[in-house]
Amino acid sequence: MKAAVFYGKSDIRIEEVPVPEVSDDEVLVKTLRIGICPTDLRYYLGLRGESTYDNPKFTTGKDTFGLSGHEIVGEIVEVGRKVKSFNEGDLVTHETFTYCGECKYCRRGLVNLCEKKIDIARGYAEYVRAPQKFVHKFKKGTDVKFAAFAEPLSVVIHAVRKIPLENIAIVGAGPMGVLMAMYSDYKGKNVLLLETREDRRKFAREIGVKNVMDPINDAGLINSKISSEIFGVVSSVGGKNPIDYALSLSSSSAPVVIFGGTYPAEMLTYDPNRIHYTEKIITGSTDHTVDDMDESIMLIEERKLHLDRIVTGEYSLSQLKEAFDNTISGKEMKVQIKFK
Ligand SMILES: [Zn+2]
Ligand SMILES: [Zn+2]
Structure with missing residues (x-):
């Protein structure tokens, strides 16, 4: 063969x-x-x-x-x-x-x-x-x-189950991010899909994902949406920047799910008081x-x-x-x- x-x-x-x-x-x-x-x-x-x-x-x-x-x-x-x-x-x-x-x-x-x-x-x-x-x-x-x-759908289901909330923000609109947005939408969640790349935002919109936004140019709109409800966040991609961004977006008491692997490894620094005083839940999702x-x-x-x-x-x-x-x-x- x-x-x-x-x-x-x-x-x-x-x-x-x-x-x-x-x-x-x-x-x-x-x-x-x-x-x-x-x-x-x-x-x-x-x-x-x-x-x-x-x-x-x-x-x-x-x-x-x-x-x-x-x-x-x-x-x-x-x-x-x-x-x-x-x-x-x-x-x-x-x-x-x-x-x-x-x-x-x-x-x-x-x-x-x-x-x-x-x-x-x-x-x-x-x-x-x-x-x-x-x-x-x-x-x-x-x-x-x-x-x-x-x-891929089963691992997306695994990640989304870690956010038992109505509102979910997904960082990264690669293939796993759009799949996560599709599945979350099917489950009746209010979804924000956040992606810095214009071509990926365009693709996500074309295949029917709603609320696709640019973390930089749409920052004001994203913040107003996030601050009005309790949002859990998934970083569908690995890397220091998207994970830092996911941590900063998530609401107090809500989960932040690190879904994407980070290769090569990078270090995160985070003030522990931002977890202590917010009760954010930082977790991973694998397989x-x-x-x-x-x-x-x-x-x-x-x-x-x-x-x-x-x-x-x-x-x-x-x-x-x-x-x-x-x-x-x-x-x-x-x-x-x-x-x-
Ligand atoms: Zn796979
Ligand atoms: Zn075993």
Whole structure:
């Protein structure tokens, strides 16, 4: 089969590699579509350490190809002998990480924080294998373009659940920010989407997001809206500036959710009295739980959100490097790789 193999910063090559062999407990999935996630771009840019095919330090073995690739949807083409709930032909996705189900976090349903998480994502390949426990099925006829949003939508659901308020401000209108705005709007929240880049504000408005504003030129309007209600804030992007901005916007007593990773690392400085006297809740959000994924799949099957509008480009696996480069340069917002 063909797979993208990562050799080092900005160096990926499409190579012929063996089709994975499934164990009794696993399914073999023929990849139909995969979305490019900002996390994958960090691997590609070498910002997640030297996780290459030859030195897969941050992944699980040589068969990971050194890239992530977890926004996957495909069709089951083979099932292991002990697999009961899946059949050939099922349209599925699988979790990015396995979890143990037994540690102190898993026992409380916080499987995203499992102490024994293992990254099994290797979706830039024509076939992937996954343990049945971590596979999710879509109902027949689900559009693969929507289905490839199962993982990003589930992590967005996880983040938005941390703000049990009517009002939410989202900092950053990248692909995750607009997805967060769409989902929050669907949940009936009053949403402000804040973005410094003109092209991204324009894109968000074009796909139907309301209340898209510029933190600089619309500062007065943003402040008047924020000060009239209690607002929780998510920083959908990492970095000192957006997170500082999110902290400054959030209301007393309200959560500030740090959603985007910061690579390379940066330090935040914050007067503790601004937390002490305001009771702001500073928290993070990473991955998703079982409930988040269940809700995501339901929303996808029922086509409750216009997820297809977020996709700006569709490329083939052989064009993966171009797809990564065009996403990094900002030419594309969200790319999906289509497999034959
Ligand atoms: Zn992702
Ligand atoms: Zn665990």
